[in-house]
Amino acid sequence: xxxxxxxxxxxxxxxxxxxxxxxxxxxxxxxHVLIAGVGGLGSPxxxxxxxxxxxxxxxxxxxxxxxxxxxxxxxxWEDDIGEKKVFSAARKLKKxxxxxxxxxxxxxxxxxxxxxxxxxVDLVTDCMDNMETRFILNEGCIRKDVPLIHGGIHGLIGExxxxxxxxxxxxxxxxxxxxxxxxxxxxxxxxPALIASLQVMEAIKLLTGFGQLLAGKMLYVNGEDMEFVTIxxxxxxxxxxxxxxxx
Amino acid sequence: xxxxxxxHPMFYGHVNGKDSxxxxxxxxxxxxAALVARFPTLKGELFRNDGKLKEYLxxxxxxxxxxxxxxxxxxxxxDEVRIIVFAAGG
Ligand SMILES: [Zn+2]
Numbered sequence: 001x002x003x004x005x006x007x008x009x010x011x012x013x014x015x016x017x018x019x020x021x022x023x024x025x026x027x028x029x030x031x032h033v034l035i036a037g038v039g040g041l042g043s044p045x046x047x048x049x050x051x052x053x054x055x056x057x058x059x060x061x062x063x064x065x066x067x068x069x070x071x072x073x074x075x076x077w078e079d080d081i082g083e084k085k086v087f088s089a090a091r092k093l094k095k096x097x098x099x100x101x102x103x104x105x106x107x108x109x110x111x112x113x114x115x116x117x118x119x120x121v122d123l124v125t126d127c128m129d130n131m132e133t134r135f136i137l138n139e140g141c142i143r144k145d146v147p148l149i150h151g152g153i154h155g156l157i158g159e160x161x162x163x164x165x166x167x168x169x170x171x172x173x174x175x176x177x178x179x180x181x182x183x184x185x186x187x188x189x190x191x192p193a194l195i196a197s198l199q200v201m202e203a204i205k206l207l208t209g210f211g212q213l214l215a216g217k218m219l220y221v222n223g224e225d226m227e228f229v230t231i232x233x234x235x236x237x238x239x240x241x242x243x244x245x246x247x
Numbered sequence: 248x249x250x251x252x253x254x255h256p257m258f259y260g261h262v263n264g265k266d267s268x269x270x271x272x273x274x275x276x277x278x279x280a281a282l283v284a285r286f287p288t289l290k291g292e293l294f295r296n297d298g299k300l301k302e303y304l305x306x307x308x309x310x311x312x313x314x315x316x317x318x319x320x321x322x323x324x325x326d327e328v329r330i331i332v333f334a335a336g337g
Contacts, residue, residue, distance in 0.1 A: 037337055040336070040337055042337070126337075128337050129336050129337035130337075131333070131335050134335075153334050154257075154332075154336050157256065157334050158334060159334045173312075174312075175333055176314040176315070177302070177314055185336035192337065221256075222257060225256075225260065225264070227266075229256050231331075234307075234311055234312075236312060
């Protein structure tokens with residue numbers, strides 16, 4: 001695969017990054033990322049992955065745009081109220097980078113729907129707003145051997161880890177209690193913006209193979225007092241989903 | 248007997264900005280009770296009204312999840328109890 005003259009110019013600033021280069025750009029163009037949730041995390045994740053030149057983005061979200069989304073969900077604008085988020089998002093992403101294939105899917109993520117959605121996908125970004133779907137994503141990704149970049153936020157707190165099936169602890173290992181938190185949750189737009197940016201950095205590194213990943217590590221960010229803490233995660237040998245990284 | 252309780256960043260404000268606190272206790276429940284006795288505003292963050300742990304917390308002892316019997320999990324001198332919060336929004 002060759003990059004066009006236009007692509008070489010469009011992506012010039014990131015091609016200048018030596019461990020990425022033209023090789024990384026070509027690789028990115030051949031990848032397919034599934035963005036699970038196009039809200040506070042999913043909006044900036046989709047924007048930066050589209051800008052970066054990922055070949056294909058599948059957007060999955062069954063919700064419609066509401067007024068209360070606007071403090072953080074930057075792909076949705078006032079005229080979009082009532083429209084399905086994936087179509088609202090796809091329209092802007094196409095204008096942002098017409099060379100990226102955008103595949104909007106307005107369905108709820110269930111074990112059944114996820115099976116088909118993961119076909120041909122290189123990476124999933126977890127941009128969900130609830131626990132239940134995260135466990136479904138985790139199980140589907142472990143089963144299909146697809147890496148999953150988890151992001152979560154609450155108020156000014158955020159967290160991110162990269163789950164690599166067979167290598168790192170899975171979501172179930174990390175959160176065996178798996179209970180739901182309060183909804184609606186408090187949040188400032190800057191919190192998902194920050195975590196989403198970190199998710200995109202992880203995605204680009206993972207897809208093109210450079211740098212260090214947050215694999216088996218969780219980074220916690222607390223914007224209230226500007227604390228950044230990384231902890232090491234452990235596999236749970238008794239994990240019913242990954243069997244402690246064996247599956 | 249001294250156990251180090253490592254707090255999630257969300258709770259630093261309740262313990263004068265510290266990231267961990269040394270407490271005495273033979274179980275996770277005793278350690279957390281000792282912690283709450285010293286820093287009472289933590290109680291509402293860690294426990295529900297019925298005395299059970301809040302749903303969105305995970306307790307790790309020496310790096311391993313203490314689920315499902317977190318509070319009765321025994322600890323000894325030098326152990327580390329870590330409190331993790333699940334930020335579930337997106
Ligand atoms: Zn697991």
